[in-house]
Amino acid sequence: MGKRETFPLKQETDIVLIRQRVRKYAEEAKLGIVSQTKIVTAASEIARNALIYGGGGECVVEACSRDGRSAVYLCISDSGAGIADIDRAMVDGYTSGSGLGLGLSGAKRLVDAFAIDSAPGQGTRVELWKWR
Amino acid sequence: MPASALAELLKTYESELLEEWIGAQRAAGLRSDLIDLDTVVSNSRELLKLLAVAAEQGIDDLGARHWEPVRGMLERLSRAQSRQGFSPSETATFVFSLKEPLFAKIQQHCGAASLNEIWNATRLLDRLGLYSMEHFMAGRETVIREQQESMLELSTPVVELWKGVLAVPLIGSLDSNRTQVVMEALLQKIVETESEIAIIDITGVPTVDTMVAQHLLKTVTAAKLMGAKCIISGIRPQIAATIVHLGVELGDVITKSSLADAFVVALRELDVRLVSRPVLR
Numbered sequence: 001m002g003k004r005e006t007f008p009l010k011q012e013t014d015i016v017l018i019r020q021r022v023r024k025y026a027e028e029a030k031l032g033i034v035s036q037t038k039i040v041t042a043a044s045e046i047a048r049n050a051l052i053y054g055g056g057g058e059c060v061v062e063a064c065s066r067d068g069r070s071a072v073y074l075c076i077s078d079s080g081a082g083i084a085d086i087d088r089a090m091v092d093g094y095t096s097g098s099g100l101g102l103g104l105s106g107a108k109r110l111v112d113a114f115a116i117d118s119a120p121g122q123g124t125r126v127e128l129w130k131w132r
Numbered sequence: 133m134p135a136s137a138l139a140e141l142l143k144t145y146e147s148e149l150l151e152e153w154i155g156a157q158r159a160a161g162l163r164s165d166l167i168d169l170d171t172v173v174s175n176s177r178e179l180l181k182l183l184a185v186a187a188e189q190g191i192d193d194l195g196a197r198h199w200e201p202v203r204g205m206l207e208r209l210s211r212a213q214s215r216q217g218f219s220p221s222e223t224a225t226f227v228f229s230l231k232e233p234l235f236a237k238i239q240q241h242c243g244a245a246s247l248n249e250i251w252n253a254t255r256l257l258d259r260l261g262l263y264s265m266e267h268f269m270a271g272r273e274t275v276i277r278e279q280q281e282s283m284l285e286l287s288t289p290v291v292e293l294w295k296g297v298l299a300v301p302l303i304g305s306l307d308s309n310r311t312q313v314v315m316e317a318l319l320q321k322i323v324e325t326e327s328e329i330a331i332i333d334i335t336g337v338p339t340v341d342t343m344v345a346q347h348l349l350k351t352v353t354a355a356k357l358m359g360a361k362c363i364i365s366g367i368r369p370q371i372a373a374t375i376v377h378l379g380v381e382l383g384d385v386i387t388k389s390s391l392a393d394a395f396v397v398a399l400r401e402l403d404v405r406l407v408s409r410p411v412l413r
């Protein structure tokens with residue numbers, strides 16, 4: 001197993017740090033510049049959701065490999081209100097706040113594998129993978 | 133044994149304690165580049181005096197009023213040292229190095245009660261040490277906050293490239309606060325200069341997520357309402373690809389890959405033509 005770190009996600013500035021660390025991991029996994037930017041942007045989206053809607057949480061970043069290719073794995077979790085209707089939340093343009101409603105669906109399109117686990121009152125956990 | 137045993141020792145052996153404490157601090161290593169010996173001596177003397185007075189009225193509750201002078205002094209000192217570049221241990225050493233001379237005095241003079249008195253003294257000094265640390269950290273945090281604030285202000289230069297053409301080169305991570313500040317500064321300047329075109333250059337922005345995109349779009353809309361047109365420049369290939377996958381629609385916003393290209397477009401919009409001067413012989 002590769003390098004693994006856990007970062008707190010309690011305030012806006014934590015998102016900046018998470019983006020920087022994810023970029024570092026992506027560079028080390030030798031992802032191309034486009035892939036690096038994509039995983040960093042996806043991390044930014046999911047982390048901001050966890051902060052705004054989930055009241056904060058944490059972010060695990062891990063260097064791993066997938067079918068022999070180096071990869072970056074992220075797990076961003078919160079213990080907030082959770083999402084009642086995940087399908088609806090994943091629809092382009094759906095927002096319960098004042099966003100563009102593109103964070104979740106956009107993040108899914110930016111990465112190679114995406115998993116979301118959430119239930120009302122149970123918090124939300126999103127996993128992201130991007131490989132070389 | 134009443135707490136005043138400690139107070140008694142502090143008062144009776146003040147000058148000896150002072151000398152030995154200075155010795156202990158020197159042995160631990162003084163930052164002679166940051167503080168001179170005279171200051172160390174006068175700080176130490178002052179704290180010893182304050183300690184003796186406060187300890188007389190009880191050492192159990194450092195939050196009590198009579199500890200106010202000691203707390204005040206440690207707070208001021210620790211905050212100042214965190215600004216001056218002392219390390220946390222260097223600052224903590226000031227209080228902790230009093231232990232050795234003080235314990236020795238207790239052992240010499242308190243007889244059977246020594247152990248108990250040493251325990252009292254160590255608890256007191258530990259709490260004072262922690263108190264120093266808290267304010268040392270608070271000092272650091274103040275510095276960090278000030279730096280963040282000054283960066284917010286520094287990073288919002290809206291420049292006039294030509295009569296009627298503004299440009300704002302965005303650099304670094306854009307988060308709500310900073311983006312808001314920049315965008316408001318831009319709109320303000322559009323009004324002041326009656327500019328028709330504003331170029332927002334994002335060459336220096338590492339990530340454009342939905343929040344940044346939304347701020348950009350809002351600014352473009354607001355500028356339009358004021359009669360100005362926005363051009364977004366410096367969209368690098370990786371940012372373009374990311375924006376497309378996110379699904380963000382930039383609508384009818386003009387985008388250009390470089391600030392230079394955007395400037396040319398702006399001049400054309402204003403009907404300004406640049407011609408190279410013919411070489412006359």
Ligand SMILES: Nc1ncnc2c1ncn2[C@@H]1O[C@H](COP(=O)(O)OP(=O)(O)OP(=O)(O)O)[C@@H](O)[C@H]1O
Pocket residue numbers: 045049050051053054078080081082083089090094095096097098099100101102103104105123124342343
């Ligand atoms: N961690 C979370 N906890 C609770 N609800 C969430 C969480 N993440 C997303 N949601 C819900 O899903 C909706 C869609 O999220 P999404 O990120 O796609 O859009 P947005 O955050 O509203 O806007 P944008 O991300 O485009 O700025 C949110 O409005 C919110 O209701």
Ligand SMILES: [Mg+2]
Pocket residue numbers: 045048049099102103104342
């Ligand atoms: Mg979102």
